[in-house]
Amino acid sequence: MTEPTDVGPDRDLGRRLRSLPVPDHGDEFFDRLRGRLAAESAFTGAPSYRGRSARVIELSAARPQPVRRPPSRARRLVTLATAPAAAVACFALVVGGAVVVHRPGDRGTPRPIESGTRWSADNRTVDRPDRADRLTAAAPYESTERGLAIAFTTRASSRAGLVQSSYQATVTPSGDYRLLRTAPRLEAAYSAEHRTRRLARAAGAGTAPVVEQQDLPLGPPDGPALSTPDRQLSRDLAAAVRAIAVEQPGRVSRGELMGRPVVTLDEPLEPGAGFTEGSQTVDRVRIVVDEQTGLPLEVRLTSAGALFREITVQSIDETPVAPASLTPTAPDEVRPPATSLGHRPVPIDDVQSVTGRAPAVPRWAPDGFQLTGVTVAGSLPTTGSNPASRDVVTLAYRRGYDTFTVTTRLTAPATGPAGDGWRNPLVDGTYLPDRTDPTPLVGGLLDGRTAHVGIYPLVWPHLWVEAEDLVVTVAGDLTRGELVRVAESLTPHTTR
Amino acid sequence: MTAAAGKEAAARGVQPPMSVAPLPVDDSRVSCGPQPDGRIAGDPDGFIDMVQHYDRPLRALVFRLMGSREQMDDVLQDVYLRAFRALPGFRGEAASGTWLYRIAYNVCIDELRRSHRQPRVPLEDYFDEPDPGADPGDLASMRGDLAGALAGLPVDQRAAVLLVDAHGFDYARAGEILGVPPGTVGSRVSRGRAALRRSLGTPS
Numbered sequence: 001m002t003e004p005t006d007v008g009p010d011r012d013l014g015r016r017l018r019s020l021p022v023p024d025h026g027d028e029f030f031d032r033l034r035g036r037l038a039a040e041s042a043f044t045g046a047p048s049y050r051g052r053s054a055r056v057i058e059l060s061a062a063r064p065q066p067v068r069r070p071p072s073r074a075r076r077l078v079t080l081a082t083a084p085a086a087a088v089a090c091f092a093l094v095v096g097g098a099v100v101v102h103r104p105g106d107r108g109t110p111r112p113i114e115s116g117t118r119w120s121a122d123n124r125t126v127d128r129p130d131r132a133d134r135l136t137a138a139a140p141y142e143s144t145e146r147g148l149a150i151a152f153t154t155r156a157s158s159r160a161g162l163v164q165s166s167y168q169a170t171v172t173p174s175g176d177y178r179l180l181r182t183a184p185r186l187e188a189a190y191s192a193e194h195r196t197r198r199l200a201r202a203a204g205a206g207t208a209p210v211v212e213q214q215d216l217p218l219g220p221p222d223g224p225a226l227s228t229p230d231r232q233l234s235r236d237l238a239a240a241v242r243a244i245a246v247e248q249p250g251r252v253s254r255g256e257l258m259g260r261p262v263v264t265l266d267e268p269l270e271p272g273a274g275f276t277e278g279s280q281t282v283d284r285v286r287i288v289v290d291e292q293t294g295l296p297l298e299v300r301l302t303s304a305g306a307l308f309r310e311i312t313v314q315s316i317d318e319t320p321v322a323p324a325s326l327t328p329t330a331p332d333e334v335r336p337p338a339t340s341l342g343h344r345p346v347p348i349d350d351v352q353s354v355t356g357r358a359p360a361v362p363r364w365a366p367d368g369f370q371l372t373g374v375t376v377a378g379s380l381p382t383t384g385s386n387p388a389s390r391d392v393v394t395l396a397y398r399r400g401y402d403t404f405t406v407t408t409r410l411t412a413p414a415t416g417p418a419g420d421g422w423r424n425p426l427v428d429g430t431y432l433p434d435r436t437d438p439t440p441l442v443g444g445l446l447d448g449r450t451a452h453v454g455i456y457p458l459v460w461p462h463l464w465v466e467a468e469d470l471v472v473t474v475a476g477d478l479t480r481g482e483l484v485r486v487a488e489s490l491t492p493h494t495t496r
Numbered sequence: 497m498t499a500a501a502g503k504e505a506a507a508r509g510v511q512p513p514m515s516v517a518p519l520p521v522d523d524s525r526v527s528c529g530p531q532p533d534g535r536i537a538g539d540p541d542g543f544i545d546m547v548q549h550y551d552r553p554l555r556a557l558v559f560r561l562m563g564s565r566e567q568m569d570d571v572l573q574d575v576y577l578r579a580f581r582a583l584p585g586f587r588g589e590a591a592s593g594t595w596l597y598r599i600a601y602n603v604c605i606d607e608l609r610r611s612h613r614q615p616r617v618p619l620e621d622y623f624d625e626p627d628p629g630a631d632p633g634d635l636a637s638m639r640g641d642l643a644g645a646l647a648g649l650p651v652d653q654r655a656a657v658l659l660v661d662a663h664g665f666d667y668a669r670a671g672e673i674l675g676v677p678p679g680t681v682g683s684r685v686s687r688g689r690a691a692l693r694r695s696l697g698t699p700s
Contacts, residue, residue: 009661010689017662020643022556023565025572030544033573037540037580 147172147321148293148401154232155310162307167232172321173400175372179232190216195345195375215340218373218396219405220460220475221425222343222380234311236460238289238296239477241265243461246479257298258316261291269457282308285457290316293401294477301458343375343394349495351376355391358492360408360445360472366482368399380409389471397476404476406486411471422471424452426462441465443488446472451487455480463487543580550596557597557658560643561604561651571607575600594665597673601655608651645695653688660685 150169155162171177175192190197195216217223220236245252245263253264266286281303288298299311351359354376373396380389389409396405411422424434436452451465462475463483474486554575559568578599646654652674659670660681667678667685674681 009664011661013657013689013692014661014664016642017646017658018556020556020560020646022552022559023568025551025555026565026569029569029573033576034540034544036573036577037543 146318147176148295149315149317149319150233150295150313151315152233152311152313154312155307157303157306157308165232169233170319170321171401173398175398175403176321192372195343195373213341215343215345215375215377217341217343217377218375218394219403220462221407221464221473222377222392222394223341232311234296234299235294237285237287237299237458238294239460240455240457241287241289241296242291242294242477243455243479244457247455257288257290258313260297260316262288262297263291264288265457282458287457295401342377342380343392344377346374346376348374348395348493351393351493352495355393357391358494359393359395360406360490361395361493362406362474362486362489363444363491364485364489365397365404366399366478369397369402369404370399372396372398399477402477404474404478404486406490407473407475409471411466411469422464422466424454424462425464425471425473426454426459426475432459436462436464439463439484441484441488444490445492446487446490451484453480453483540580543576543583547576547579547596550593553593553663554596554600557655557663558600558604560646560658561601561655562607563647567607571600571603574603574607578603594669594672597659597663597665598675601673602675604655605651641696642692645692648695649688649691653684653691656681656684657688657692661689 148169148171150171151167152169153164153166155164157163165181166183168180168182169177172192175190177188177190179188180186187200188197195214195218197213197216199213241252241263244265251265251267253266255262255264264287268284269282282301283304284302286298286300287296289295290297293316295313295316296311297313297316299309301308301310346354348359348361348371351374359374373394375394375396377392377394378390380392389411392407392409394405394407396403422428424436426432427434433456434454435456436454439451439453441447441449441451446465446467449465449467451463453463455461460475461478461480461483462473463486464471464473465487472487472490474483478486551572554572555568558571558575559565562568562571575596579596582599646657649657655674656670659665659673660667665673667681670681671678674684676684
């Protein structure tokens with residue numbers, strides 16, 4: 001973006017804005033319009049432009065007016081609850097009563113684990129809030145982990161036809177990854193420990209411009225789970241298939257692919273269950289999932305028989321991860337511009353001092369999952385039709401390549417319009433359908449609430465529930481029963 | 497629009513929207529577009545022929561204000577219907593493009609205010625595959641980031657930035673569309689650009 005002048009357009013920004021996609025109309029748009037106009041003409045007697053006295057067209061200059069509502073009683077209570085002890089009590093009060101249910105097998109609050117990967121920037125200030133000014137471009141990863149080397153291709157329909165891309169990816173159980181696309185060259189490297197991602201794309205024969213993104217969201221609903229390069233290797237699709245395989249085994253088949261046990265979902269989508277993009281509606285899915293890693297080995301989404309999006313894994317091999325293999329190449333002298341996405345890492349014991357209330361922590365998680373990250377976002381702009389949210393606390397859990405997140409958010413900003421009620425945070429703002437089932441919760445902070453549970457293709461298995469001024473989501477590599485049990489085990493975290 | 501639908505539309509005399517055509521970099525195309533006259537008032541086909549000249553830039557604006565294709569289509573149905581109803585009183589003081597933009601902006605605001613809904617980040621930005629033909633200086637991720645950052649702007653700033661920077665209107669013309677003085681347009685554009693820079697991490 002170039003420096004703007006006082007008047008006139010910012011031409012660089014304008015060029016980038018004009019490169020954003022513009023969807024076509026639906027197929028029957030002009031037929032529908034023609035019908036409405038014809039009806040209008042018949043009703044008005046086909047008025048003539050000429051021969052009528054001219055008049056000024058009064059177009060209302062309506063501008064958005066803030067909708068102000070008195071704060072709800074619950075919100076007033078939260079606002080007043082500034083003392084830590086009061087905050088804990090308030091949290092329990094507004095969420096519905098701190099009824100802690102201990103189930104057999106409860107393991108208490110999972111403990112954080114250390115990532116096996118270290119980010120060795122030239123200086124060690126990367127976990128400081130002001131680190132954006134301190135990072136250098138030479139930030140090699142040092143890793144002794146074993147990971148997966150994955151070669152895959154994607155094909156996607158576009159207005160210019162099918163676009164095919166080939167990728168080499170390396171992922172680790174700690175969540176680090178490196179992604180390389182050969183043509184046009186694109187590199188991405190992600191440090192799970194620091195939620196920092198670097199992206200570089202070749203600029204012809206010159207050096208690769210690099211950007212850095214910090215404080216990335218730990219997972220859905222605020223971002224894709226960062227266990228793999230999900231944007232390219234849509235792991236959410238695979239997670240849904242695994243959950244469906246547990247819930248409705250008759251819908252899937254099992255077999256082998258590349259010598260690996262796989263589960264396959266290959267079925268048409270019910271009307272309204274797909275999503276529409278441009279003029280295409282995805283109406284059939286074929287998703288083959290590696291049972292050991294949960295990675296999709298084959299994804300094929302079609303629209304009326306035509307390819308919409310395809311992912312094909314050519315090879316997947318366990319491999320030691322050499323430090324250099326996770327290093328994004330960048331010229332040493334370049335300091336990449338850094339962008340914070342707002343999800344600051346905060347120790348679990350410090351969340352209450354940041355947000356004013358104790359975080360909700362599950363007292364139960366499936367065997368093997370451990371807490372690996374906690375972030376707080378003070379405020380997030382709205383996406384979709386949901387209101388803006390603040391004090392978004394995300395807890396991320398990992399078990400090898402499996403992940404899930406528990407997120408709580410206040411549903412309205414401190415000032416301004418109150419929320420109008422929420423829609424499914426996992427799909428609102430996308431063209432994906434909302435096909436959740438109401439499920440009553442028993443136990444924990446959410447006792448008596450009705451959760452909405454979604455296990456269906458194209459979306460992470462997820463649960464969301466409104467509780468006064470909070471929206472709680474659980475999403476990731478979980479089955480329906482696990483989602484519900486995690487939600488029912490939520491209790492306020494107590495500082496050790 | 498699918499190829500088959502496009503052929504069908506062409507057979508009916510309707511040109512399919514040109515989604516790949518670039519937006520005008522200044523408002524000359526908009527201001528020099530066809531003007532309504534007595535031949536199209538009350539003539540649906542003539543009116544549709546006229547508005548199709550402006551349809552793509554209007555789609556680009558409305559889509560970014562409303563956030564989904566469905567809402568874009570719904571809003572533009574109302575825009576065109578309101579314009580059709582208003583044709584008999586149209587004096588031609590404003591270019592027809594500016595006039596349609598103003599109707600479109602007002603309908604968007606009405607709809608957003610009515611439903612209290614906030615704009616959405618379009619799915620195609622989220623699922624976006626890097627375009628091999630794009631400027632290699634642009635990072636693939638930045639396009640989605642830009643769309644997201646844009647969607648995070650208040651609607652008045654977003655509209656001002658889009659009209660001035662993407663659609664090429666000067667402040668006076670943008671002010672006609674938004675119903676505010678040119679100075680207000682300028683301040684909204686400045687605030688919007690600054691917010692985009694902060695969101696994208698671009699040095700100011």
